[in-house]
Amino acid sequence: xxxxxxxxxxxxxxxxxxPDEVMPFLENVTRGRGIPRERLExxxxxxxxxxxxxxxxxxxLDMIDGLRADLARRGVDLPVYFGNRNWHPMxxxxxxxxxxxxxxxxxxxxxxxxxxxxxxxxxxxxIDRSLQxxxxxxxxxxxxEGAVVLRKLPQYWSHPAFTAAGADAVxxxxxxxxASEDSVRLVFTAHSVPSSADAASxxxxxxxxxxxxxxxxxxxxxxxxxxxxxxxxxxxxxSGPPQxxxxxxxxxxxxxxLAAQGVRRVVVYPIGFISDHLEVIWDLDNEAxxxxxxxxxxxxxxxxxxxxxxxxxxxxxYVENYVGGLGDLTAMGCGDNGRVCRDRCCVPAARPSxxxxxxxxxx
Numbered sequence: 001x002x003x004x005x006x007x008x009x010x011x012x013x014x015x016x017x018x019p020d021e022v023m024p025f026l027e028n029v030t031r032g033r034g035i036p037r038e039r040l041e042x043x044x045x046x047x048x049x050x051x052x053x054x055x056x057x058x059x060x061l062d063m064i065d066g067l068r069a070d071l072a073r074r075g076v077d078l079p080v081y082f083g084n085r086n087w088h089p090m091x092x093x094x095x096x097x098x099x100x101x102x103x104x105x106x107x108x109x110x111x112x113x114x115x116x117x118x119x120x121x122x123x124x125x126x127i128d129r130s131l132q133x134x135x136x137x138x139x140x141x142x143x144x145e146g147a148v149v150l151r152k153l154p155q156y157w158s159h160p161a162f163t164a165a166g167a168d169a170v171x172x173x174x175x176x177x178x179a180s181e182d183s184v185r186l187v188f189t190a191h192s193v194p195s196s197a198d199a200a201s202x203x204x205x206x207x208x209x210x211x212x213x214x215x216x217x218x219x220x221x222x223x224x225x226x227x228x229x230x231x232x233x234x235x236x237x238x239s240g241p242p243q244x245x246x247x248x249x250x251x252x253x254x255x256x257x258l259a260a261q262g263v264r265r266v267v268v269y270p271i272g273f274i275s276d277h278l279e280v281i282w283d284l285d286n287e288a289x290x291x292x293x294x295x296x297x298x299x300x301x302x303x304x305x306x307x308x309x310x311x312x313x314x315x316x317x318y319v320e321n322y323v324g325g326l327g328d329l330t331a332m333g334c335g336d337n338g339r340v341c342r343d344r345c346c347v348p349a350a351r352p353s354x355x356x357x358x359x360x361x362x363x
Contacts, residue, residue, distance in 0.1 A: 002325030007079050007103040008071075009150065010064050011091055011123060012111040014084030015054025015277060021087070022047045028086045046282045056277035057084075060111065062307050063275070063315075067109075070316035076323055079103075085126050092133035099138055099148060106150045107322055109315055110333075111274055113157040113218075116193065116201035116211035120333045121346040123152060128338030150338075153318045154331035157218045161314035165305040166218075166271060167225035173267040173302035181228050184265040185258055187251070188219040190272025191279065192235035195245040203342040210346070212247060219271055232258075236270075236283045251283070252291045259295040266292060269302040274311070276304050 016025040026040045047054060060082060068080050079101075083094030098106060110123040127150045131141075140146035156162055174184055193211065202210025219233045234254045238246040249257070251268065258266060268288060270280050284301045292299030305311040321327050328334065335341045 014087030015056040019052030059275040066312040155333035165308035192238040
């Protein structure tokens with residue numbers, strides 16, 4: 001029988017917690033990409049609009065508190081640690097802390113439900129980078145006696161709890177409008193990516209476009225749970241130069257099209273995100289909301305799943321299923337120590353020839 005796991009790493013993107021942290025954070029996000037300073041300053045204004053603070057760390061800590069309580073209820077006695085890709089607490093530092101505390105077999109929960117490079121493979125790369133940093137700090141970690149295993153938990157976009165929590169978030173949004181399911185237009189959004197990146201997502205043998213196919217399937221599942229036959233699935237937060245094709249349509253452009261069709265009530269559900277971080281509150285609560293107001297539309301942005309008890313219980317269920325060492329290693333997205341789940345799966349797309357603006361704080 002495989003050895004049981006002894007701890008959990010909650011792995012996310014990170015975000016600044018004050019004005020002085022905004023530019024260093026953005027420099028971390030874009031390191032090696034040649035982004036001009038003026039482009040970073042433009043994105044920094046989004047953060048400074050909210051006092052230089054991204055809510056992502058606080059919301060992650062809220063989810064971690066919920067997970068700890070759920071694991072205790074299940075009788076699963078595991079400590080839960082928090083680490084980020086781009087800002088403190090950095091995943092490398094957290095792993096070193098875990099190692100010094102004696103943890104050697106670690107389950108990793110990523111704050112992205114999806115396949116694709118940024119949604120899945122980049123988390124494997126975070127794990128690999130953290131292990132390399134650990135080896136430089138703690139040489140004993142490279143010996144058989146000190147070896148560390150970090151097992152990334154699978155993608156969860158199709159889990160019934162993710163669907164149920166999303167459906168209730170939409171219902172609450174509809175109630176805010178004082179409407180019914182058949183009198184509003186339901187629009188799902190997720191983070192846009194370059195079309196080439198979507199084409200490269202998933203195992204090469206399966207033809208690509210895994211990310212966009214997953215987002216559409218998850219949107220369909222939520223619509224089915226609501227009994228809604230007609231909905232739209234669109235994109236937000238594109239940041240590349242205009243000559244590089246990205247997934248479309250953009251949410252604001254789509255609101256223009258809906259208004260031209262006579263639609264007057266819209267509920268937008270950001271299915272691509274699990275918490276209300278900066279890209280949700282800037283792109284949807286500001287830009288899209290202002291577009292809807294200008295067009296004379298009644299507009300509500302539905303909640304993300306965040307701390308919905310069913311979503312937290314889903315994370316606890318994954319941990320419980322894998323903690324004994326018997327979890328399904330063949331599940332999409334699952335892998336040990338940075339190894340991707342499928343051969344040639346979600347390969348990184350080539351960088352655009354011109355620098356693009358960074359994403360804000362995507363999951």
